[in-house]
Amino acid sequence: MNLTRASILKRLRPCSLTVLVLACAAASFPARVVAQEKPAHEQQARLPRVSEALQLDMQTERLVGEQARNPAEAVLRVPLRQQLLLDPQGRYRLETDSVYPGPIRFQFLELGLPEGISTVDLLKWRQGLAISRLPAAVARERWADHEFLVPAWLLQRLSAVRGEPAADGSLAFTDAAGRPARLALDGASGRVLWARSAGRRYEYSDYETLAGGLQQPRRISEQRGEAPAWVWQVQAVAAPNTKPAAYALPAGYSDAPADAAGLRATPLGGGSYRVDGLSSGYHSSFSIGSQGIAVFDAPVSPAEAASVRALIEQLAPGRKVSHVVLSHAHRDHIAGLPAYQADAPQVLVGPEARQALRRQLGSAWAAWDERVQELQGPHTLDLGDRRVQLWPLASRHASDMVVAYDSQSRALFQGDLFYIPELGPVPPAFATGQELLDLIQAQKLDPAWIVGVHGRSGTLAELRQALALRAQGIRQQGQGFGAP
Ligand SMILES: [Zn+2]
Structure with a gap:
């Protein structure tokens, strides 16, 4: 009433x-x-x-x-x-x-x-x-x-x-x-x-x-x-x-030390870099080849991606970004794409991801329509002195997932399949961690680094450790840690 x-x-x-x-x-x-x-x-x-x-x-x-x-x-x-x-x-x-x-x-x-x-x-x-x-x-x-x-x-x-x-x-x-x-x-x-x-x-x-x-x-x-x-x-x-x-807070937590180093490109070895110190806490990565530069993910806004672009310019003055690889079309991973418009790069995405980009880019889509290519199977980017292999992966997190591996730096780039926090031990993996390990084993990859968009970079041993913790949790609790 x-x-x-x-x-x-x-x-x-x-x-x-x-x-x-x-x-x-x-x-x-x-x-x-x-x-x-x-x-x-x-x-x-x-x-x-x-x-x-x-x-x-x-x-x-x-x-x-x-x-x-x-x-x-x-x-x-x-x-x-x-x-x-x-x-x-x-x-x-x-x-x-x-x-x-x-x-x-x-x-x-x-x-x-x-x-x-x-x-x-x-x-x-x-x-x-x-x-x-x-x-x-x-x-x-x-x-x-x-x-x-x-x-x-x-x-x-x-x-x-x-x-x-x-x-x-x-x-x-x-x-x-x-x-x-x-x-x-x-x-x-x-x-x-x-x-x-x-x-x-x-x-x-x-x-x-x-x-x-x-x-x-x-x-x-x-x-x-x-x-x-x-x-x-x-x-x-x-x-x-x-x-x-x-x-009261549960025991074991602490204040994260301030990231005094600021925005920087951290070398992964062999010409690959990961960007640290973005204000969002996200990471983007890139590999610099003699004939091109590949960027992995464009989080979370054009402004943040522009600061990544400026770092690339410092390391490779006057060179264009030739490829942007998007791990999947979730908004937080692609929203920075417009910052690369002047490079006119080719954009590699997973199956059916174009429609998600078109929706999110709105009126800016016209500039990208010709440049966005959906992967239907494994694909290799030729950057001159290095090659980057790409695999589509129909993950439970996103059906348009793409995993990238740079064999020169032995860096594997992925988004949202595997996480290790910036501060703290390796946590139990989600089911998506197994999806990633299956791909690494099937393709016989030997990554020195598993580079994510969230958290710190990990190793293959840490991925296995996270999956062992997941299995242990399932045994102890009778249910999967975050399992569907
Ligand atoms: Zn996601």
Whole structure:
């Protein structure tokens, strides 16, 4: 039911808007009902205090652009589970879990405390043992965002209301981060129908009454800007006995040392280089031959790829990039391609990847249409004094995967099949690691380096070690580490 302006005004006679708001707030906290006849300032003082932490088990399906296994699919539906412990003292503990694309799993723990946010990778592969940190102001905003998942808590902020409800019946308040916000109440039940703040809009439905009388929606639709809404299924329970350890990081993680060396091309030997120090944390690589230069992947934006292009210019002044090999057409691996337009290179991609590039490059596609070649089988690039072999690989992560091997530097270039974090030990591999090892064995390759787009470069021994850890995990847990 919508709270119309007429119904609000009807209820405003004879009492004030503030009284209406407090009465509605009280309706959501039936344990301690506010007496309507008291003056407003006294009622504010008697509003029930939120003192218990809540645990929210939440599920949704995210729509992720340009990350599907199949290049024909622009959007991938990714199931996301998260568990949020929200503490009224301004702390939260958020554990997220998602598996995509293919068998790759992400499991992160984010602790938001008044002094700031710390995030760690619970599976220790993408981020390894490194703690990523954000400042106190961000922690305050994220806590305030999370409070919109418990609309009954928002009602306590309505005491700051000034003036009339808006034409849509909504009431103004200031959220926990001090941002202007609005919410609308159902006139009959006093429950919050919707709220909005900081470009987000939340709609609440399927309410249940928790122990203690808290009214909590089981369905929350969260709209962020123009993006499609995330529809959360929420199971909430009071968590009054939360141990302090819930807000502590697990042992073994540490702050990553600052990368003081800055942007640089790290030699892999034999004329191949890997680019380190990009602000995104991604890597690109290249091999310089007497008759051409091949670049492997173009992450994550034209600006970053332009800085890679500038490094190549330093090492090979005046020479053109003759080939760009894209490991697969996921957005984060190809978005920098326009930075190579002046080189007019040939672009090598896996089967059916052209459509994904056309979609992502939009109006810039015309400049690339003639240059992008899909591989239908093994292919060799001739760079004069060196050759680079390419193999398409229909991976479970991306069906258009391409693996490259430069036999002069013995560097194997791959994207998203095998990861070793920058900081931390070799983690268990995903199923994609076996796909890579199968190819290395079938082609009798002898790589000195397995070079990735994420994390540090590894060796063949480390790939085998990661696969042994994966097998061990499957034996111990009865299920694959991130296995589909
Ligand atoms: Zn990918």
